[in-house]
Every structure is written in C-alpha cells, then in structure tokens.
Amino acid sequence: xxTKRLGIVMHGVTGRMGMNQHLxxxxxxxxxxxxxxxxxxxxxxPDPILIGRNAEKIAALARSHGIERWGTDxxxxxxxxxxxxxxxxxxxxMRPTLLAKAIRAGKHVYCEKPIATNLNEAVEIAxxxxxxxxxxxxxxxxxxxxxLRKLDMLRRAGxxxxxxxxxxxxxxxxxxxDLQPIQxxxxxxxxxxxxxxxxxxxxxxxxxxxxxxxxxKSITCLGATHIPQRWDEAxxxxxATADDxxxxxxxxxxxxxxxxxxxxxMSWSTRVRRDDLVTFHVDGTNGSAVATLTECRAQSRVTxxxxxxxxxxxxxxxxxxxxxxxxxxxxxxxxxxxxxxHFIRHVVENAPYKWTLPEGAKGVQLVEAALQSWKERRWVxxxxxxx
Numbered sequence: 001x002x003t004k005r006l007g008i009v010m011h012g013v014t015g016r017m018g019m020n021q022h023l024x025x026x027x028x029x030x031x032x033x034x035x036x037x038x039x040x041x042x043x044x045x046p047d048p049i050l051i052g053r054n055a056e057k058i059a060a061l062a063r064s065h066g067i068e069r070w071g072t073d074x075x076x077x078x079x080x081x082x083x084x085x086x087x088x089x090x091x092x093x094m095r096p097t098l099l100a101k102a103i104r105a106g107k108h109v110y111c112e113k114p115i116a117t118n119l120n121e122a123v124e125i126a127x128x129x130x131x132x133x134x135x136x137x138x139x140x141x142x143x144x145x146x147x148l149r150k151l152d153m154l155r156r157a158g159x160x161x162x163x164x165x166x167x168x169x170x171x172x173x174x175x176x177x178d179l180q181p182i183q184x185x186x187x188x189x190x191x192x193x194x195x196x197x198x199x200x201x202x203x204x205x206x207x208x209x210x211x212x213x214x215x216x217k218s219i220t221c222l223g224a225t226h227i228p229q230r231w232d233e234a235x236x237x238x239x240a241t242a243d244d245x246x247x248x249x250x251x252x253x254x255x256x257x258x259x260x261x262x263x264x265x266m267s268w269s270t271r272v273r274r275d276d277l278v279t280f281h282v283d284g285t286n287g288s289a290v291a292t293l294t295e296c297r298a299q300s301r302v303t304x305x306x307x308x309x310x311x312x313x314x315x316x317x318x319x320x321x322x323x324x325x326x327x328x329x330x331x332x333x334x335x336x337x338x339x340x341x342h343f344i345r346h347v348v349e350n351a352p353y354k355w356t357l358p359e360g361a362k363g364v365q366l367v368e369a370a371l372q373s374w375k376e377r378r379w380v381x382x383x384x385x386x387x
Contacts, residue, residue: 003035003043006344007083009107011051011074011098012090014061016185017112021141021336022089023050028065029337036344044348051077074098078105085110085347091187092194096121099357103128108135108347110340114203114367115360117194122364126357126387137343137353138360140207144335150296150326151280151289152212159298160284163260166213166252167281168205169274171245171267177231184268186232189240196242198223198370201266203363207355210362213282214252214260220379221248221370226269244268248370290323294332297323358387 013023027046030036035043049069052058062070071077078086078101086102088095089112096116099109109129115138116122129136142148154160174184187193188200198221209216223243230240245267252260276292289298305322307315339355346353362385369380 001041001043003045004348005047006044006085006348007080008046008048008085008087009051009074009077009080009083009102010048011086011088012112013050014052014054014057015089018089019061021334022087022112022340023048023061024065025334026337026340028067029334030340030344031066036341036348038345038349039351040349044344046344047083049077049080049083074101078102078107081106084108087111092117092199096125099125100128103132103134103136106134109357110137110139110343111357111360112139113360114199114364115357116364117199119361119364119368122357122361123385123387126361129357130387135343135347135353136357137339137346137355138357138363139336139339140204140211140355140359141335141339142204142208143211143355144338145291146294146328146332147276147291147296148208148212148280149332151282151291153329154287154289154296154298154326155212159287159289159300160282161286161301162256162258163213163254163282163284165260165283166209166262168262168264168266168278169281170201170265170278171270171272172277173271174244174268176227176229177235178237182231182233186230186238188268189227189230189242189244190238191242196223197266197268198243198246198374199367202246202248202367202370203360205264206363206366207359208280209250209252209262213262214254216366216382217251217253218379218381219248219250219366219369219373221246221373223371223374226267243374245270246370246374248373289326296326298326299323358385361385361387 012018027048035045050058050062051071051074055072058070086107087110088098092114102109175182188195223246225240225243226245228240229237231237248264250262254260280291282289287300345351365385369382373380
C-alpha cells in the first residue's frame with residue numbers, strides 16, 4: 001500500500017465556508033484520517049497551500065491546523081507544478097477569472113458555488129474547463145446531507161408512488177447588527193458585492209431539484225428586501241441593496257416523466273418554527289416524507305390519519321407524532337468532505353464524477369431565470385442548457 005501526495009492550492013479559506021467546511025472539516029479531516037483510499041488500496045494525502053491576502057491571518061490559520069505551506073502570491077502558487085488542484089471559496093465575482101487563470105496554468109479546478117454571478121460567465125468558464133481536458137467540479141454539498149440521502153432512498157425504493165409536489169422551506173433570522181452581532185457577512189446584503197438570497201441559494205436548489213425530484217422546466221419567483229438597513233462588521237449602518245428573501249414556484253418533470261410542483265420559500269428574515277433550518281416536504285400518491293439536514297420522517301398511504309376540520313374544538317391530534325422516522329442505516333460523514341473525497345479520486349484515478357462546472361452553470365441559469373421572473377413579474381422557462 002502506497003501513499004501519494006496531492007498538492008492543492010486553496011484560495012479563500014479564511015472566510016466562514018472555506019475555513020469551516022472545506023479546510024477544517026474536509027481537508028484537515030482527510031489528513032487526520034490518513035488520506036483518501038483509492039480503489040487499489042493506495043492512499044492519497046492532500047498537501048494544501050493556503051493562499052490569501054492577509055499574511056498574518058493566513059499564517060495563523062495554517063499554524064493552528066498543522067499546515068506547513070501558506071502564502072499571499074496566487075500566481076506563484078499556480079506556477080508550482082507540484083500542486084495539481086486549485087480550489088476557490090473566495091468571492092463569486094472573482095471566481096470565473098481565478099478559475100480561468102488556474103485552468104490556463106494546468107490545474108484541475110474545484111470551487112464553491114455559485115461558479116459565477118451571471119450565466120454568460122458560468123457557461124464560458126465551464127466550456128474552458130471542458131476544452132482543457134482537466135478535471136473540474138463545483139460544490140453540491142446538499143446532495144450528501146443525511147436527511148436528503150434518506151429521502152432519496154425512499155424515492156429509489158418507490159415509496160412515494162407518483163411524486164406530486166415538494167415544499168421547500170429554508171431560512172432563519174439574520175441579525176441586523178444593531179442589537180446583536182451579525183452572523184453572516186455584510187456583503188451578502190449588497191447586490192453590488194455579489195450578495196442576495198436568490199444568487200446564494202437558488203443554485204443549491206437547482207441541483208437538489210434535478211437530482212432528487214425532476215428536471216426544472218419553468219419558474220416564477222418574487223424576491224424581497226425585507227430589511228432595508230443593516231449594520232456591517234464595523235458596526236456602521238448601510239443600505240441593504242440585495243434580496244434577503246424569495247418566494248418561488250417551479251414546474252418540474254419528474255424522473256418518471258410526470259409533472260411535479262415545487263414551492264420554494266427562502267428567507268433570512270424569518271424566525272424558525274419547523275423541524276430544522278431547512279425542510280423538504282414531499283407528497284406522493286403512496287406516501288409523504290419530510291427531510292431535514294439530518295433526519296427524515298415518512299407517512300405511508302395506509303397509515304395516513306383522518307383529521308377532522310372543526311374550528312370549535314381544539315385539535316386533538318398531534319400531527320408530528322404521526323410520522324415514522326427513517327433510521328440511520330449507514331455512517332453519514334460531512335457532506336463537503338464526502339464530495340472532496342470523490343473529487344480527489346476523480347483526479348487521481350479517474351473515478352466517475354458528475355458534479356462538474358456545467359452542473360454548476362445550471363444553478364446560475366436558474367438564478368437568472370428567477371431574477372428575470374421577479375423583474376418581469378411572469379413565468380420564465382428554463383430550457384436545456386448547452387455548454
């Protein structure tokens with residue numbers, strides 16, 4: 001059994017998502033477990049170099065997690081032929097330029113979503129990656145959530161019968177910053193800086209819808225900026241120019257060819273009274289299920305109760321108790337880490353991999369369709385994307 005080194009240039013890992021999910025819970029965790037196991041039993045050990053603008057900050061991050069290499073010069077890092085993968089979790093606005101630079105330097109590329117702020121740039125970078133012959137991938141972490149994996153198991157088992165509808169509820173209250181400290185970066189609420197709920201989350205819902213339920217055919221969407229003023233990291237007030245909530249309906253063609261209606265509510269201006277920060281409620285002819293980040297509960301056709309509508313009597317049923325929990329049947333590792341392991345195997349031994357930049361471009365396509373629908377106040381078709 002041999003251990004192979006894999007050099008990875010990691011850019012943008014001082015931010016919340018890049019640091020927590022990609023560096024600490026993925027690459028550092030993979031290193032701590034002894035690497036990624038290949039099909040022949042060999043191991044691949046990631047050897048990252050952390051690149052960022054703030055030398056003091058990036059050095060402290062590297063030191064705290066036992067990483068020897070760090071720097072502030074991205075061009076120099078990309079010139080090192082011993083590092084074969086470039087990863088980006090920086091700003092969306094800079095992502096297409098950085099990916100193109102890495103591809104031209106001969107690097108395989110992997111990145112956070114969205115892969116661009118507009119569809120033209122998303123398609124352009126996806127085409128460049130495809131023409132290069134290099135490996136490429138975009139984060140689609142929600143597919144690896146335990147709750148959604150259980151939901152997908154029900155689907156593959158035929159539990160739902162014919163799927164009818166999906167109701168997706170996502171969000172929580174993001175503090176304005178005047179009374180309590182903000183828990184999301186202030187740029188998220190400035191459109192000029194690439195912020196906005198639709199841009200941030202609709203690309204997630206695209207790959208969830210396509211993979212678990214059916215291909216998106218059309219969408220109608222209403223965005224909103226419910227909180228017009230927020231306070232930034234320095235405690236200074238600023239005008240919120242990006243949408244902090246959106247309400248959409250999408251028409252899908254299910255995997256069986258039948259239509260499915262998806263309702264999508266997402267908000268950073270809502271207080272949570274549901275099972276989790278995100279829930280996926282699926283109704284079908286033979287059964288229904290509700291998935292959270294980690295759990296899934298189901299109710300079959302034959303166990304569906306018969307509630308009685310009577311506004312004069314307090315509801316005697318506890319509807320939450322009428323659902324059966326889908327048990328854990330396997331170990332559910334961190335979703336970001338799982339996809340990193342898939343991508344590493346893809347690069348090193350050409351293992352199958354489907355979460356590519358063209359798939360990331362589909363997410364941006366749905367973002368643009370939703371924004372167009374909001375602007376023009378109408379349904380917008382989502383045609384097959386040619387990349």
